[in-house]
Amino acid sequence: MxxxxxxxxxxxxxxxxxxxxxxxxxxxxxxxxxxxxxxxxxxxxxxxxxxxxxxxxxxxxxxxxxxxxxxxxxxxxxxxxxxxxxxxxxxxxxxxxxxxxxxxxxxxxxxxxxARGVQGLLAVVREAVAALPEYDVEVTETHHNGKRDAPSGTANRVLDAIDQTRGDSSRVHGREGEAPREDGEIGVHARRAGDITGEHEVLLAGNHEELRLTHRAGSxxxxxxxxxxxxxxxxxxxxxxxxxxxxxxxxxx
Ligand SMILES: NC(=O)c1ccc[n+]([C@@H]2O[C@H](COP(=O)([O-])OP(=O)(O)OC[C@H]3O[C@@H](n4cnc5c(N)ncnc54)[C@H](OP(=O)(O)O)[C@@H]3O)[C@@H](O)[C@H]2O)c1
Structure with a gap:
């Protein structure tokens, strides 16, 4: 080809x-x-x-x-x-x-x-969010210091997958000052450092427990x-x- x-x-x-x-x-x-x-x-x-x-x-x-x-x-x-x-x-x-x-x-x-693993992450996130409807969800992505757009396109796909399961949520990008968490909101965090290829973590927390789903690209x-x-x-x-x-x-x- x-x-x-x-x-x-x-x-x-x-x-x-x-x-x-x-x-x-x-x-x-x-x-x-x-x-x-x-x-x-x-x-x-x-x-x-x-x-x-x-x-x-x-x-x-x-x-x-x-x-x-x-x-x-x-x-x-x-x-x-x-x-x-x-x-x-x-x-x-x-x-x-x-x-x-x-x-x-x-x-x-x-x-x-x-990355194929991200397709797996999307599938697992849909299932986890459906199984744990009351749990708070936060999405964090980490990339190299040369990345221009934020949050990453992959983080947006993850957020869309959550919305498909839970209905439209309000996305809160970072928090500063007086910013108490509202019911149903999803915190979105973008970190930029060094030469990190790409990492996405979905945190679900509630009921005195945490579930963290993470994908890391090695290269x-x-x-x-x-x-x-x-x-x-x-x-x-x-x-x-x-x-x-x-x-x-x-x-x-
Ligand atoms: N989908 C995925 O799996 C995936 C994975 C990693 C990155 N990305 C995305 O891919 C994109 C590129 O990432 P990167 O890390 O390779 O960025 P990069 O190193 O900055 O490369 C972007 C390239 O675009 C070209 N370019 C810049 N300005 C241009 C202009 N005005 N006209 C035409 N070409 C121009 C340049 O190449 P030339 O000078 O040679 O034309 C530049 O080297 C980003 O949007 C990133 O988020 C996607």
Whole structure:
């Protein structure tokens, strides 16, 4: 498979290029800032992305960049009929709507987290919240000091999973000053430090007991390998909006 990889010099872009090669695919790195080559492969300029798509006809694009460039890259994919795997997080509603519009023309798979264990976490959180309706819930995520958006896209997915089970809750982002806990609220905490790849913890507490459900990603390679697997799954599918859970057996989104 030939895979265009946008954000080629980014933390995730570099991992995706390696993961694509390891899986036996040909990566086409695309960068808005770098020229030259990476690991013996030519880096293509972002402003020539549309031309690259039409001339090299990749089977899919994998994007880990920023919301604005991501929307623009996916629009080019829609024009060229190239499936898009989007790992970027932090989209506004309007940006998500633009991605969904592209999904009317091409298959688009957007996921805040390409680690399989997070799909397991989501499933277990739904069950735990359903089994313990009176317990207080707090969600804490921890990432490296270079992460821009907060809370993480994965934390938002966890919160959506809780809402699906409990009904809409009020989310309280951090607490400061006089801030007593209200019934039913969910505290959301984002920590940024060092080079931590990604950690999510859901705490349920009540009845003099605590249940802590935690996922830790050991390396960015986990996300990159998942994104490459998603691209393999997506190539050749009909246009539509897909989730990473769609690619895995026996999980629901
Ligand atoms: N879904 C998941 O599993 C998962 C896992 C980890 C991270 N993420 C998300 O993936 C995204 C990237 O994370 P990261 O840690 O790789 O960030 P990063 O190291 O900052 O890389 C982002 C890359 O985006 C490109 N970029 C920046 N500004 C741009 C612009 N104006 N136009 C076009 N490209 C631009 C740059 O690459 P070039 O200069 O080479 O174009 C930059 O290196 C974030 O949203 C993060 O939350 C998702």
């Amino acid at each position: 030939r895979v265009a990889v946008t954000g080629a010099t980014g933390r995730m872009g570099r991992e995706v290029i390696d993961a694509a090669r390891e899986a036996g695919h040909e990566p086409l790195p695309v960068s808005h800032s770098a020229t030259g080559e990476t690991g013996g492969t030519e880096v293509h300029p972002a402003d020539g992305f549309a031309t690259l798509l039409s001339e090299r006809e990749p089977d899919a694009t994998i994007d880990f960049t920023l919301p604005d460039p991501s929307v623009s890259y996916v629009a080019d994919c829609a024009e060229a009929g190239v499936p898009a795997v989007v790992g970027t997080t932090g989209f506004s509603e309007a940006q998500l709507a633009a991605l969904r519009e592209a999904a009317e023309r091409i298959p688009v798979l957007q996921a805040a987290n390409f 960015r390679g986990v996300f990159a390998a998942g994104a490459v697997e998603a691209a393999e799954w997506l190539a050749g599918r009909p246009p539509g909006w897909y989730d990473f859970s769609d690619t895995l057996p026996d999980t629901e989104s």
